[in-house]
């Protein structure tokens with residue numbers, strides 16, 4: 328009896344699935360207890376890749392948003408560019424990368440301390456050379472980690488859980504009652520490619536380091552319906568790419584950090600730029616007016 332593959336969600340009796348889901352629900356307690364008892368000297372490497380070094384192929388993050396154009400541009404091998412990205416976003420992403428590296432290192436050490444009952448694989452590669460489904464759609468990505476539970480030290484795997492680490496601002500964290508849709512879609516791609524039956528989206532509050540529970544809805548099993556949607560959309564974009572028909576833009580906040588905005592030129596960014604310029608102009612005008620007032624000789628008085 329195990330919960331190792333997506334097929335196990337169908338082939339195992341409900342009471343076995345419930346038992347494993349309960350077990351998986353302890354992930355947060357395990358993590359908190361590990362951090363509480365941890366007094367080791369620790370160092371870890373954190374880093375990130377620039378847009379240019381990203382490999383070609385479709386990335387799970389491009390399949391997760393509302394806009395289909397990033398998948399189209401990826402299929403057309405359009406180069407991603409992020410040098411125009413607002414430093415506000417760059418700084419946020421950098422902090423996110425450091426959190427990821429720290430939490431991945433925690434999970435690695437936690438699993439190492441289990442004496443072979445658990446193991447952790449970080450940055451699990453999704454690549455056409457490794458998985459059939461990735462080959463079918465030319466998906467190149469990586470999942471933050473996969474935690475494997477074993478029935479005895481270094482024995483057979485009995486449960487596999489995909490781990491997706493997400494950092495949120497205190498305000499966003501407070502509003503979060505379930506994983507964001509784009510994160511559900513992104514993890515659905517990972518789960519399908521890596522054949523993992525369960526996933527925990529480990530949301531972390533960047534303000535106070537609180538973490539959302541490893542329970543429903545943040546802990547969930549593979550969603551066949553959602554995968555069907557993503558797969559159909561991807562097939563449709565592949566069809567459009569073969570006839571050189573660009574899918575419609577779906578503009579919004581995601582345009583601000585889209586690697587294809589230079590070629591896509593969404594009106595959203597032009598408007599945002601115009602608003603930012605107007606704000607700078609207003610501030611400069613107010614500054615000029617204030618300094619003129621200060622230069623005016625004071626009149627009146629007895």
Ligand code: SF4
Nearest residue numbers: 394396576582585591
């Ligand atoms: S810039 Fe916006 S509209 Fe254009 S591809 Fe990116 S997300 Fe879509």
